[in-house]
Amino acid sequence: MHTMKQKTAADAPKLALTNSGNLELTFIGAGSAFTKKFYQNNLLVVKGNDHLLIDCGTRAPEALATLGLSVTLIRNYLITHSHADHVGGLEEVMLLNRYFARQKSTMVAPASYRRFLWNKSLAGGAAYNERVDGRLLRFEDFWDVIEPEPVPGADRQLCEARVGSIKLSLFRTKHIPDSAPSWRSSAPSYGVVIDDAVAYTSDTRFDPSLIAFLDERWKPRIIYHDCQFFTGGVHASLEELATLPTDVRSRMRLMHYGDAVETNRERVRELGFDGLVEQWHAYDHSPSA
Numbered sequence: 001m002h003t004m005k006q007k008t009a010a011d012a013p014k015l016a017l018t019n020s021g022n023l024e025l026t027f028i029g030a031g032s033a034f035t036k037k038f039y040q041n042n043l044l045v046v047k048g049n050d051h052l053l054i055d056c057g058t059r060a061p062e063a064l065a066t067l068g069l070s071v072t073l074i075r076n077y078l079i080t081h082s083h084a085d086h087v088g089g090l091e092e093v094m095l096l097n098r099y100f101a102r103q104k105s106t107m108v109a110p111a112s113y114r115r116f117l118w119n120k121s122l123a124g125g126a127a128y129n130e131r132v133d134g135r136l137l138r139f140e141d142f143w144d145v146i147e148p149e150p151v152p153g154a155d156r157q158l159c160e161a162r163v164g165s166i167k168l169s170l171f172r173t174k175h176i177p178d179s180a181p182s183w184r185s186s187a188p189s190y191g192v193v194i195d196d197a198v199a200y201t202s203d204t205r206f207d208p209s210l211i212a213f214l215d216e217r218w219k220p221r222i223i224y225h226d227c228q229f230f231t232g233g234v235h236a237s238l239e240e241l242a243t244l245p246t247d248v249r250s251r252m253r254l255m256h257y258g259d260a261v262e263t264n265r266e267r268v269r270e271l272g273f274d275g276l277v278e279q280w281h282a283y284d285h286s287p288s289a
Contacts, residue, residue, distance in 0.1 A: 031259070
């Protein structure tokens, strides 16, 4: 039986930021916010000469270094929401880029979320390091921006952007607070569909209407979905996801799991899911794969 053991530096592949042109997804971490065996659920997307890091949690710089990459080599970022396991590494990115690499990376984010991210998470550790023309530092002093374009008439504040050859479709999700009845009353959080084929929910509560939205618009070949092994709180549970139709479960690969993953592996398969995400494994999602 395959065992998802805690991986060490000796097990780590050396990641590249280019490939032959296939759409390749590597989870530099696959665990939940509080895992002690796995890194945090952050995803590196590579396609040809283009790359993108989706989320940069507190341990992301460490995970990248283990995989042979400095954060200063990552040129493009997309942040799904403002919990520390998704944004906690950004201060290191900003300070190393500004004061060591002397460069700015690019962030894909709607203007409303950029303001939220800066004011609620990033400004305290970045704004006060120096003054420029008598003012404190701003988001734009650290980042170039790709502004997603809203899709007219679409639900969930759907918007689209490109990082080179990589197409990104961002949509709102229902994550926090736990009492929010829909994504509309939730704090800003996003999922993304990559190249009209691969759905990535990031963190979300159980939300069948989200699955309906994804399938009506794209019918993704694979859905990487948030999952925890107990019911309650602000993440979808295995038992809740098990109520989805068979066709959906067969296309669903579960991520953001806790350290009890091994005791639930067989249950995941029995329930008809595609399986659990494997940290540091490169998933090829080219049309011919």
